[in-house]
Every structure is written in C-alpha cells, then in structure tokens.
Amino acid sequence: MLTIKNLHAEVDGKQILKGINLEIKKGEMHAIMGPNGSGKSSLSSVLAGRENYTVTQGEVIFEGKNLLDMSPEDRAREGLFMAFQYPVEIPGVSNLHFLKTALNEIRAYHSLPAMESKEFLKLTKEKQQLVDFNANLMNRSLNEGFSGGEKKRNEVFQLAMLDPKLAILDETDSGLDIDALRIVAAGVNKLRSADKAFMVITHYQRLLEYIVPDFVHVLYNGQIVKTGTKELALELEEKGYDWLKEEVHQKESV
C-alpha cells in the first residue's frame, strides 16, 4: 500500500529525515516509536503534505501513485489520513459542516454524488458511538475550547467518518486517561480490516497493549534504526532508548 524509499526531508534548511525506508502492506498495523525530536511528526507531516517540509531525496508510492506529487487534499482523497498530534482549533467552522464538506469533497473526487443529509446524519451517529465522541461537541466550532482528550477523540471520530485506506495516528494516545485510551483503541480496532493499514506513532508501550502492532519501528535522528515485533516495544519500555542510541553511534563511528 505504502512504500517509502530513502526519504530525506528538511525544514527551514535543517535536515530532519535522513533516509527513511518503510513498506506498509494492506491489513498491517505499524507502530513507530522513538525519542522526542527524532522526526516522527516530521515523517507524518511529509506524508500528509505539510508545505514547510521540502523533500530533498527519495520517493513515496501510495497505492501505485507518487504521493509526493499530490496536494494535501488529493492525498486525503486518495485515502490517506493523519490524526494530528496537535489538532487545530478553528473558531466559526462547525465540526459537522467541516466533516460534511470533507466527506463530500472526497466523494466528488471519486465521482460520487454528495451524501444526502439524512444519510450523513445516520453515519455521524454511528461513528460517534463507535469512538464514543460526545454528540454535544459536533455542532460546536471545530476543536474550539475542546479539552486535550476531546480533540484527540475528535481526530479518531474524523478518521472513522472519512474511512481512509491508510491512517497515521500521531501520538493520539498522549493526553488521554486510561479509560479514554481504551475507548480510542477499541475504536481503532473496530476500524481495522484486511484492506486497511495503520501507522501508529506513540511514546508509550501501553497503547500497544490495546492496539497490537504487527511491526514496531524505532525512529532515531531521522532514520529507522530498528524494526521488530511487539516485543521490541516492551523492551524499549524497560530499557529506554539509550542502548539504541549507543548502538547507532557505535555504528557511525566504525
């Protein structure tokens, strides 16, 4: 589904991603871990098309198409979704109106007619229950005055509504208490299917107790320095990242 080859990217003239290679297949759940500042959010930003990043080398193929050539909206329309680490507050744009606009723009891209209001409301209700998103928040301005947890849940609610092929969750678990975490994880698990894939960025192993990954990658200093299975996450939880950092530096100095 997604193939990342030797991806290099910089922001403000500073090299952040230094040769990422990653292959994500349908049905898979990939976890990306790594210390603060290692480039996890940068990777998701580059994939989603944030404009202040410049790709200097490498390529990304998504469902057979060159992802890096597409505008952010076309990436979304092709089935890519990124849940933001820091969702934006947009006063004056209602949550529901925003979602309806998004859904219908994606449908129009696939030559589908706009969704009828009745159908839209039905879908809204269904997904809102799936991720236990407070119905009162739906008519409010987008994320305005939402608590940290409500914002994160809204990201997952949008994910459920837009039904992408590949979802990237950037630290959706941080800022959630354990109950909220369980609900969000349960929601994500319900959305898993054989033709969808997930890339879950997290700091903590605890999320991976609920969302069991097929692969765990460690991102450090702009590169994936280790790949393993869910046991790697446990090991990281226990030992921290320092041993990995040392390994990397040893390799570099050889």
Added chain:
Amino acid sequence: MTSDKSFYEFISNGVPGPEQKVDADNAILPARKLAFGRFKELGLPTVKTEEWRYTNIQRYLKDAFTLAQEEQGTVTAEQLKSAGIPQLDSYRAVLVNGRLQADISTLPTGGKITVSKVSDAAGNPQLQAWFDKHPHLQSQPFAALNAALFADGLFIEAGVNASLDKPLHIIHVYTASANAFIQPRHLIVLHKSATLEVIESAVGINDNAIAFVNGVTEVVLEENAELWHYNIQSTVKNSRHIYHTSTTQKADSRYHHFNFTLPSAELTRNNLSVALTGSNTETNLHGLYLATGTQHVDNHTFVDHLVPNCNSNELYKGVLLDDANGVFTGKIHVHQDAQKTNAFQQNNNLLMSEKANINSQPQLEIYADDVKCSHGFTVGRFSEESLFYLRSRGIGEEAAKSLLVNAFAFDITDQVHIPALQDFLAEKIRQYVAGAINN
C-alpha cells in the same frame, strides 16, 4: 464639464445651481441653497484634512464628470436580476441614478408605511423638519454637496406602531453613458414604536464610464422605534462611492446597521454616524469589508453618546487581498452627561497578501466617569496551520479558504436575521475567495 478645472471649480461654477432643481413647490430649495453655501465654504478635503488622511479623494475626482442625474436611465429585467438577492421575499423599490422607477417597483400598500420620491414629498412636514438637519452632516463637504444638488431619492415614513410583513429592498442601479457624478438622497423616518427592515443594494451597469456615487441617507428613529438597516455595496470596478448614513435615535429606539462592502468598486468611503438624543437606546453597527485588487475601503464611524444609559456595540471586520487598502476610524464620543454609557468597539482584519494594508484607529473621547467603554483592533494573517488541517481532510484549497473566511466573518453574518441575505453573503464570500485563488 472640463477636466482642466478642479472638481471644486466645476461644481461651484460649472453646473446648474440649486435653483435649477425643481421639487414639489420648491419646498427644499432654501435648504439646498444653504447647503450649497456650506459646500463652497467647506471646500473639498485633502490628505491634510484629518478625516481624509488615508483617503486621497482628490485622486478620484480628477476625471471629468457630468452630473448624470439628469440622465433618465433605463434598466432591463436581466440587469435588475443581477442586482437582486435570490430567494429574498421583499418589497422592492428600484431606483435608477437615484430616481424611483414605480413601474418596476413593488411598494408596500395600505398607508401606514409610505415610500415616495423626495421630490414629490418635498413639502411634507417630516421632510421639512429633518432634511439635512443631522448635526454630523454639517461639517461634511460631500454631504453638503449632496444636499445642494442631489437628483432624487426616497422618503420613507413609517407611522406610529407600523411594521411590514417583509423587508423593503432598495435597489440602486447606476448607469451612465459618460463619467457621471450621481447623488441619491434618502430620508427614513420611523415614528413611535414602528419597526422596519431596509436592505439597500447597488449595481452598476456600465463598465465603460466611471460612476461616482455620492449618497446620503438620513434616519430618524422616534421613541421605541426599531430599524434593521442593511447596506450592501457590490458594484463594478469602475465605480467610486462616498456614502453618508446619519441616524438620530430617540429614547428606547433600536438601530441595527450592517455594512457589507464587497468587490469591486475602486473607492468606497462610508461615513456612518449615530446621534443618541434619548436614553435607553441600543445601537449595533456591524461591518464586513472584502477587498481585492486595488480597492480602497474606508469606514468612518461615529457614535455620539449625548445622554445617559445608552448602549452601543460596534464590530467591523475586514478581509483584504492583493493590493487592497483598508481604513477604519471608529469615533465614540461620550458627553459629560452621558453617564451609564456602554460603548464597545472592535475592528478585526485578516490580510491575505503581503501588500494588502489596513490603517485602523479608534477615537475615544470620554467625558463622563461612570461608563463602560472598550475598543480593540487586531490584524492577522491567514493561518497556514488551519488551512493545512482542512486540506488534510480532503477539502480543496478554495473551499478551505472559503470556510476560513466565512468563519472569520461569522460573528457578522450570524447577526443577519434574513436567511436569503445570509445565503447571498455566503455566496459572495465564496466568489471572493475563488476570485482570489484564480488570479
């Protein structure tokens, strides 16, 4: 008409004076003559005139004009449609260059609310009492020029307790075969406890010649009267507008004024002023300006708190693109006697290009001590992060910008209580943003 004379010379000596204007029984002639004298004395403002510092009006008066109000323009159904507001259910007064066209208008009947030509109503005691009497107009040269030589306009009078089942829509059509200086003039009087909704909109139908519109509307609200007053300015590029709206509010009256300046007249200067002469009044002034290209939009507002216990609330918002230039000056004068005044003012701007510019200044003169007054001014750029958030959900750039501009304008458009007008404005915002992206 010659272009080598200054505009002032042209008006003072080059056109037929007030004596040539024929109203019913010549009843307005004395007022016209007085105003003409005032105009000559005041002269035209320059950039050294404090109130015109940011608007170099001389620049817009250089062209040669005729006083085209003498032209009897005509208008087709198609042209009229373009001036309309889709789905709006209203009474309709169509004016061509300031003159009411009864045959294509639908005026209220039944007598409690009358809509007539100023020229026909010239002898009416209300008109005699109020015409050109607003204190804030006395120092305004363009208002004086209008009073002296205006073509015609509407006199709207609502009797005690009168109201209408739907809004009255005044459609101005400006048409000129050559550069024209057009001067419409209205007076709206609402007697005790009357209520009315008035929408003014304008359309220019000749792109080849410049239409310079110098309009004045005076409003009088007697005790407990309420007026919803919408002014929609969306005409052709080749037009220039100076507009004075001057309102007098008596006790317990409520005035809700909305000013929407949309593309693409090259000059818009609005002087909106309200004199509060009775207590317990409510004044809401809402403004939204969307400017592109080299448009220059200047809003001067003035709320004059003369007596105690009045509330005024003002919110003006602007979105500026390209090389557009905005000016906002909000004056609030709280006189010594005007205790317990609440006066709020806010001006927010969104600049969507590097070259767009806004000059905003509050002018608070407060001489009473027991008052609540505040003012604020912000200027912001488009939030790239918000835009990216929307686009990352599949919303195209144009739709995303349109959502954001709509969101910015929301506190204004949300106050509009006529759904068809809300829809119309949303569509105008969409077109504005689309135009911005496609050029």
